[in-house]
Amino acid sequence: MNAHHPQKFAAAMLVAILICIGAVLVGPKVNAAADGTITGSVKLNGTAPHMKGIDMSKDPYCVKANANNAPKLENVVVGSGGGLENVVLYISEGLTSPTESTAVQVFNQKNCMYSPHVLAMDVGETFKVETSDNTAHNIHPNPNPMTGNIPWNQSQPPGAPPVEKSWKAPEFIEVKCNIHPWMHGWFAVVKGPYATTDADGNYTIKDVPAGNYTVTAWQEVYGKQTQKVTVAAGGSAKADFTFQAK
Amino acid sequence: MNSQLMRWLRLLSMLGFFAVPTLVVAQLTRSQQEEWLHTPAVTSHVGDITGDANSGRVKGDYRRYCVGCHGELGDGNGEVAQWLDPPMWPKPRDFQLAIFKCRSTPTGTLPTDEDLYDTIGRGLDRSAMPIWNVFTKQQRVDLVAWIKHFSPRWQTEKAGTPIQIPSEPEVTADRIKAGQDVFARVQCWKCHGVTGEANGPSAATLTDDQGRPIAPFNFTDGSRPKCGSTDQDIYRIFMTGLDGTPMPSFADNIKPDEAWDLVFYLRTLQPHNEFNGREREIAKQIGLKPLNALKLSQ
Incomplete structure (x- = not known):
C-alpha cells in the first residue's frame, strides 16, 4: 500500500519520529517547571515536656566535648513561639511517580550526640554516616527486617571512614550507639519528597508536582497528623500542624 | 427481643471476622x-x-x-x-x-x-x-x-558473600604489640575492658536489638566465644559483628593484616587454652602489660 505513496509514508514517519523525540525532550521539563512546594509550620500546644539532662560521665571525652553546654535528650525540641523541631513532613498519599534524589545527606556523630537528631530521606536515597568524635561509636539502626530494611551494626572509631547506606522501604528507624546508651536518633524513611522542621518549626517540601495530596507530619513522641492539600502547577500550598503536649 | 439479640450476635461475629485478618498481618502464620x-x-x-x-x-x-x-x-x-x-x-x-x-x-x-x-x-x-x-x-x-x-x-534475599580471611601469619612479638594498638585504637575496651574482663565503661548498659540486657565477652574467665574458638573464628567475629547484639562489624576499620595482629593480642588475654600457648609465651617474654585505662580515656 505504502509502496504506491513513498513520499506520504516518509512524511508520516518523520512526523511520528519528531513527536516521539519531542515527547522525550519536553516531557520531564514540563514536570520540572510545574513543581510546587508545600510549606507551613509545626507547633506544640501546651507545656513542652522536660527533657532530661544526660550524664556522660562514663566517657570523659563526651563530658569534655560538652563542657560549654548541658546536653539534654532531644525527643521534643521546642523553639521560639512553640515551633517544634525535627518533625518530618512527607506526602503519604497522592504521589503518582517516584522521585529521584541525588543529594547525599550526612548523619554525623558529634560531641556524642547525633546531628541531626532525625534524618529524613527518600526510599533508596544514599546517605552517609560520619563521625567527628575522638571516641569510638557504633552505629546501630534497628529496623523491622520484615519491612525489607535489614538491621546492621558498624563500628566507627576515631577517624573512621564514612559508612554509605540506603533503605529499601518506608519506616521510622531508631538508631542507637551501644557504647553511649543516651545516643538515640532516627532515620525517617519516606516515599517521595520530604522536609524536616527547623528550630522554629518551619518547613518547605520542595519539588512537588501539581496534584492533590495528603501531607503527614510525624514526630517521634506525638506520632502522626495528616492534612489534605492541593498543589497547583508551580504553586505553593500551606499546611500548618499543631501537636498537643501530653 | 430474640431477634434483636440475634442482630447483636451477628454484628459481633462480623467484627470477629474483620479482626482476624488484622492479626494475620501483624504476625506470620503457619500456612x-x-x-x-x-x-x-x-x-x-x-x-x-x-x-x-x-x-x-x-x-x-x-x-x-x-x-x-x-x-x-x-x-x-x-x-x-x-x-x-x-x-x-x-x-x-x-x-x-x-x-x-x-x-x-x-x-x-x-x-x-x-x-x-x-x-x-x-x-x-x-x-x-x-x-x-x-x-x-x-x-x-x-x-x-x-x-x-x-x-x-x-x-x-540471598546469603551474603563470606568475608575473605587471609592465611594466618606467624605469631611474633611485634604482631602482638601491634594487636594491642588496634585494641586501643578501635576501643574494644569500651565494652570488653582493658584487661578483657568484660568490665569496660559501657559494659553495664548494653542491650540487644530487643532491648534485653546482654554482657560483652569476657576473655579472662575461660568462656568459649559464642561463634567459635579457633583463630579464624575470632577473626570472623570482629570482622562481621554479631548481628542482633551490640557487637559491631569492624570490617571498615581494621585491615586484614591488622586483624590477625588483634587475634594474637586477644589470645594473650585468655587463660591458657589449646589455641594460645605461643601467644602467652611471647607475651610473658616481652613483659606485655595491659593498656592503661586512665590514659585511654583522656
Missing part, C-alpha cells in the same frame, strides 16, 4: 510458612550434602529437639523461652527475623548454610543452646533448610 516450605529457596547445601526441609524426619527432629525453645512458628517463643532470663540465659533465636550472631557474611546480611550448620553443631556457649553433635550431618543440614522456612527473608 504462610507451609507455603515457603515448598519453595526452591528453602533448601540447604553443606559440602556435598543437600538438605531437605520436607524429609519427614526433619519435622520430627525440630518438634522433638528444637520446638521447646524456638517455638512452633520459629519465633523463639517456645514453652521454655519464658524461663530464660538474659543476660545469664539469652532468649532463643527468632528464626522469623532471621538475624543471626554467627555469620561468615557481612553485617546486615543472611548467613550461609554452613554458618547455620556450624552453629547447630557448635552450640552457643553461655546459653541454653547445646552442642547438637548427636545429629548426623544429614540431620543438621536438613534442619538448616527447615530453619529457612520460618522467615520470608529467605524468599527475597
Whole structure:
C-alpha cells in the first residue's frame, strides 16, 4: 500500500519520529517547571515536656566535648513561639511517580550526640554516616527486617571512614550507639519528597508536582497528623500542624 | 427481643471476622510458612550434602529437639523461652527475623548454610543452646533448610558473600604489640575492658536489638566465644559483628593484616587454652602489660 505513496509514508514517519523525540525532550521539563512546594509550620500546644539532662560521665571525652553546654535528650525540641523541631513532613498519599534524589545527606556523630537528631530521606536515597568524635561509636539502626530494611551494626572509631547506606522501604528507624546508651536518633524513611522542621518549626517540601495530596507530619513522641492539600502547577500550598503536649 | 439479640450476635461475629485478618498481618502464620516450605529457596547445601526441609524426619527432629525453645512458628517463643532470663540465659533465636550472631557474611546480611550448620553443631556457649553433635550431618543440614522456612527473608534475599580471611601469619612479638594498638585504637575496651574482663565503661548498659540486657565477652574467665574458638573464628567475629547484639562489624576499620595482629593480642588475654600457648609465651617474654585505662580515656 505504502509502496504506491513513498513520499506520504516518509512524511508520516518523520512526523511520528519528531513527536516521539519531542515527547522525550519536553516531557520531564514540563514536570520540572510545574513543581510546587508545600510549606507551613509545626507547633506544640501546651507545656513542652522536660527533657532530661544526660550524664556522660562514663566517657570523659563526651563530658569534655560538652563542657560549654548541658546536653539534654532531644525527643521534643521546642523553639521560639512553640515551633517544634525535627518533625518530618512527607506526602503519604497522592504521589503518582517516584522521585529521584541525588543529594547525599550526612548523619554525623558529634560531641556524642547525633546531628541531626532525625534524618529524613527518600526510599533508596544514599546517605552517609560520619563521625567527628575522638571516641569510638557504633552505629546501630534497628529496623523491622520484615519491612525489607535489614538491621546492621558498624563500628566507627576515631577517624573512621564514612559508612554509605540506603533503605529499601518506608519506616521510622531508631538508631542507637551501644557504647553511649543516651545516643538515640532516627532515620525517617519516606516515599517521595520530604522536609524536616527547623528550630522554629518551619518547613518547605520542595519539588512537588501539581496534584492533590495528603501531607503527614510525624514526630517521634506525638506520632502522626495528616492534612489534605492541593498543589497547583508551580504553586505553593500551606499546611500548618499543631501537636498537643501530653 | 430474640431477634434483636440475634442482630447483636451477628454484628459481633462480623467484627470477629474483620479482626482476624488484622492479626494475620501483624504476625506470620503457619500456612504462610507451609507455603515457603515448598519453595526452591528453602533448601540447604553443606559440602556435598543437600538438605531437605520436607524429609519427614526433619519435622520430627525440630518438634522433638528444637520446638521447646524456638517455638512452633520459629519465633523463639517456645514453652521454655519464658524461663530464660538474659543476660545469664539469652532468649532463643527468632528464626522469623532471621538475624543471626554467627555469620561468615557481612553485617546486615543472611548467613550461609554452613554458618547455620556450624552453629547447630557448635552450640552457643553461655546459653541454653547445646552442642547438637548427636545429629548426623544429614540431620543438621536438613534442619538448616527447615530453619529457612520460618522467615520470608529467605524468599527475597540471598546469603551474603563470606568475608575473605587471609592465611594466618606467624605469631611474633611485634604482631602482638601491634594487636594491642588496634585494641586501643578501635576501643574494644569500651565494652570488653582493658584487661578483657568484660568490665569496660559501657559494659553495664548494653542491650540487644530487643532491648534485653546482654554482657560483652569476657576473655579472662575461660568462656568459649559464642561463634567459635579457633583463630579464624575470632577473626570472623570482629570482622562481621554479631548481628542482633551490640557487637559491631569492624570490617571498615581494621585491615586484614591488622586483624590477625588483634587475634594474637586477644589470645594473650585468655587463660591458657589449646589455641594460645605461643601467644602467652611471647607475651610473658616481652613483659606485655595491659593498656592503661586512665590514659585511654583522656
